[in-house]
Amino acid sequence: RRGKLHTLGHPVDVYGHLLHWACPAPNTQTPADHLFRILCQLPEKQEELQAQGTPDSPYADTSNSLNQLNNKFTISAFLYQSKVLLSRTILCSLRNKKYLFAKMGHALFVSFITGMFMYNIPSKKPHQIETNVIGCYRTITMATFGSFSYGAISILFSDRKILVKEYGSNYYTFLPYFISKIVVDFAITCMHPFVGTPIIFYLSGIGSVAHLLGCLLLGAAGHSLGVLVASLVDTSEIALAIFPAMSYFINMLTGTDIDPESIIGVLAYLQYISPPRHAYNIMIKLHYRGVESLTPRIQGLVDGFVSIYASMAVLFVMYVVLITAAAYCLKRKVLKLTDG
Template sequence: MDNHQEVSMDVEAQIEKNDDSRTLPFSNFKKANLPITLKFENVVYTVKVKEPKSWLCQTKGKTKERTILKGLTGIVKPGEILAMLGPSGSGKTSFLTALGGRVSEGKGKLTGNISYNNKPFSKGVKRATGFVTQDDALYPHLTVTETLVFTALLRLPNSIKQREKIKQAEAVVSELGLDRCKDTIIGGPFLRGVSGGERKRVSIGQEILINPSLLFLDEPTSGLDSTTAQRIVSILWELAHGGRTVITTIHQPSSRLFYMFDKILLLSEGNPVYFGLGSNAMDYFASVGYSPSVERINPSDFLLDIANGVGSDESQRPEALKAALVAVYKTNLLNNVINEVKGQDDHYNHSIENSGDSSKHFGDWPTTWWQQFCVLSKRGLKQRRHDSFSGLKIGQVIFVSFLCGLLWFKTNLNHLQDQIGLLFFISSFWAFFPLFQQIFTFPQERKMLEKERSSGMYRLSSYFMSRIVGDLPMELILPTIFLIITYWMAGLNPNPVNFFLTLLVLLVHVLVSGGLGLALGALVMDQKSATTLGSVIMLAFLLAGGYYVRHVPVFISWIQYLSIGYYTYKLLILGQYTENQWYPCGENGKLKCYVGDFEGIKHIGFHSGLSSAFALAVMLVGYRIVAYIALMRIGKTKSG
């Protein structure tokens, strides 16, 4: 079978045929499973931009359309690297996102035709595609090997045994020259780990684990020194010459990197200025009257200058030069590009008619729901144990618990007001603490979730449940320690039944408050805004909790029925006292009164305990449902 026949094969059918070949070590499958030719014809991408409000003119912000990409046409074949060059804001990343099938729903309108072996983007193409983002979204506390092993366990299909998946991850570590740092954590801004070049190679390794036929990379050399950048591009060159189609954006490559790219697409404000062989770029611009002012110049520097409207003729305005270059491209190059794109249509159509559709043989996911849940749970525990059980948090909880125990030391029914004050403090403290612990969960993981969901790595439900279940030990251990210390020091009801009822109420309260934090974080997806909103909401709940204000006006009394603290405070009182229980009252405590008649408890009452428990149960489930629905928009693309 020759190369043209291989390229023309149906994407999903060939992926199914070659699934078992992925069990080979990475160094043994230099050739792509399925060569894919990527074509794009007259691609236009338009977004709606909201203009800022004018304070001086008192005008409302209007929404207008802005065209990011303006009619891009071209073709990239297996074995070729296409490098997209252009100034910042020229549309490189937007175009890469469109080619990779990752245009988010509702964010813009994409027109034109993008095809993969003359077929539209599908789940089969998605499984054969690797996409390396610019920001290297990686978990900081995982080592290099752990990062790649977890990726292999999630992305490689069940036709490969777990042992073989791990071997394949280890083979990728060796192939990318990461043996020296394989047991080093990734690190982050405030956590020392691997170098920038090593991080980038780990990101590339995550994608080549699946032996992709298409590989997209957004600024893979950004922020790297020239030697490291050369090594990264050399890896891409080897991958491309194994029959893969590689498309990358790059800002300003050195001259030796420039000549490693097979094709160049030069963009200027979303317009194509040049598309063709990288080796012909300088000759083309010289032929249309644009030559560098000096003999020896980095080709990419020259191309970026003219894309910015800076030419050798200083009298020519930048906007005029840009318009001239676009017009020259349409006159001299566009027809040749269109002919190249159309030249293989007949061959593709013939092969597609005979290839059949094998998509029905594929599941939507490489692994089962349970496998995803288990792997994500294990990965989450490894990553988050450092934050949840940090010395600072443990020390904070133990300090507050002992402080409470000392301030309320051996209080009894002689100081009933003090005791109910302690119960309200417990409900307040364990409302804010889990709220702010959980409110950062999804905003911090947004980039990772977008990246992995866009790759089709796992179901949202398996990720969400792994977070909920995996966080349970971390959420419940600290409040349990707190209560064990404070409860007995403060001299609350010593009956074991009362203690365990109080503990049960506290743990449910913590889970409900944490659920509110998850919901707010998922809805807002901005840490500062979510924190502010959470503080305001919890403060309102606190004021309506039944301790500070006992006679709430009718028109605002509805807040207490939404308050987590209101129901928790009531249940804590019910867990400590009975309505007909005696306490010392009167002058010097010589009289005995009913607890149910105590002023601070009377308005709370000893009724509706079941309804309070039911309200907390509804909140426990409801807040998490809200969080899940809010997360459904993350990683959702128009192309599936």
């Protein structure tokens, strides 16, 4: 209480407070994240604790008070729960320093190698510049989609038992938990493309802030797709087993491996719901906007498909639809687990 913890044993009357606030007691010796979660819910003043037995006290008859609080949605309760859960999720994520260092190191290594040796575009001949520009944007598009979508697969499995306990006992509502997981994981996943992509753009002599915005929209759509897949299955192993087939087919529709008009029948229209295809369209049209005397290949990419703003709108709508579907599916799955 009041920020002071006992390093040996348990805090004073901790089990009484756990029962009082309908929070599961720790099985191990007071883990830091569990104590953080508990102490954020305790009354701040001793007078509030002593007033719990009085009839006029807001803490009177508190056996179901937390359930009543969480069953009734209020903005203040939502903001408070979001603050606590965001803090806890950030602290738990920052503890894994080796993982964060590995992602940062991998992003730096890959971006420097890619920018200096593979797509050193200013030093090439005209026909090589065209090929390398297309290849660079294609690589960034596919890597961004893969990084965000695969990165979202495992975030809902790491502490699912805690979610089931807390949500099943009405300790927290679902929406703050879901938002905290999505926001923190999206920020960590952003580390790779938003450290590596600007370096590649700088070393290659291409790209702009608008290109990074396109990467961000693509990353959001890919991340929400990964969360949706994770919400539909029971284990991360199953998700990682079925997702490559889906993502590979989606990445094929970026518009560079194939000519979509050559696809049989209605399959040609699948490119219009492919996130990498829209991001690739944004990057190519931004790069060659206002440029004259283009080759037929580039002219076809610039004139074809949809406009830049239409692609951005599609990516944004796709993100909203996918993340809403992911939240709905995950909530249904958690309800089944808590009922079972």
